[in-house]
Amino acid sequence: xxxxxxxxxxxxxxxxxxxxxxxxxxxxxxxxxxxxxxxxxxxxxxxxxxxxxxxxxxxxxxxxxxxxxxxxxxxxxxxxxxxxxxxxxxxxxxxxxxxxxxxxxxxxxxxxxxxxxxxxxxxxxxxxxxxxxxxxxxxxxxxxxxxxxxxxxxxxxxxxxxxxxxxxxxxxxxxxxxxxxx
Numbered sequence: 001x002x003x004x005x006x007x008x009x010x011x012x013x014x015x016x017x018x019x020x021x022x023x024x025x026x027x028x029x030x031x032x033x034x035x036x037x038x039x040x041x042x043x044x045x046x047x048x049x050x051x052x053x054x055x056x057x058x059x060x061x062x063x064x065x066x067x068x069x070x071x072x073x074x075x076x077x078x079x080x081x082x083x084x085x086x087x088x089x090x091x092x093x094x095x096x097x098x099x100x101x102x103x104x105x106x107x108x109x110x111x112x113x114x115x116x117x118x119x120x121x122x123x124x125x126x127x128x129x130x131x132x133x134x135x136x137x138x139x140x141x142x143x144x145x146x147x148x149x150x151x152x153x154x155x156x157x158x159x160x161x162x163x164x165x166x167x168x169x170x171x172x173x174x175x176x177x178x179x180x181x182x
Contacts, residue, residue, distance in 0.1 A: 001075035005046050009039035040083075047076050048084045061091045064102035078103040130176035133165055139177060146174055 010016065015035050060066050064078060071081040079100065086096040134142055142163060149159035149170065156167035165173050 001047055002043055002077060002080045005043040006039045009042040010035070012042075013038070044080070044084045044087070048074055048081065050088060053081075053084055053088050053090055056085075056090070058090075061085060061095060061099065064099050064106050067099055067103060068106065078106075130165075130173050133163070133173060134176055137163055142173065142177055146170060146177075 013035070056070065060070050067081055068078045071078045074081065082091070082096055082099055082103070085091045086093065091099070137145070145154075145159055145163045148154045149156060149167070154162075159170070160167045163170070163173065
């Protein structure tokens with residue numbers, strides 16, 4: 001949401017530009033582009049109204065987990081909420097950096113878990129992927145598509161599109177088709 005509203009702010013003021021990371025705005029605002037600062041301010045005011053942030057219980061800013069939960073409710077990142085809280089003097093600079101480091105660490109852990117989850121799904125679903133493709137396409141349609149590809153009557157990209165399988169994996173689909181016919 002933050003990026004969307006930020007980019008809308010650029011459109012509203014008819015100003016293009018590449019926005020830089022907002023972290024420098026916390027350290028030294030003089031180094032940030034004025035248009036990016038303005039668009040960040042518009043976005044922060046739209047998604048995280050000042051009164052709402054100032055009324056937040058200080059407990060929210062005691063752990064990155066609570067910051068994440070609150071940020072999620074607002075549709076922003078933990079980082080955006082921390083910057084907003086810091087800019088409104090809701091948290092100190094040292095607390096900002098402490099929570100930012102925790103949030104960065106939490107995010108890294110999340111990314112690692114997501115990769116592991118995807119790997120488990122790949123391993124778990126691998127045996128049924130091609131039978132599923134074969135079932136969805138139908139045995140006859142798959143056979144016709146593969147024959148047309150092998151015979152040079154259709155291009156690999158068209159065959160891939162029709163069969164919904166990458167052309168370099170046609171052999172796996174064909175292997176499954178012959179297993180199925182036994």
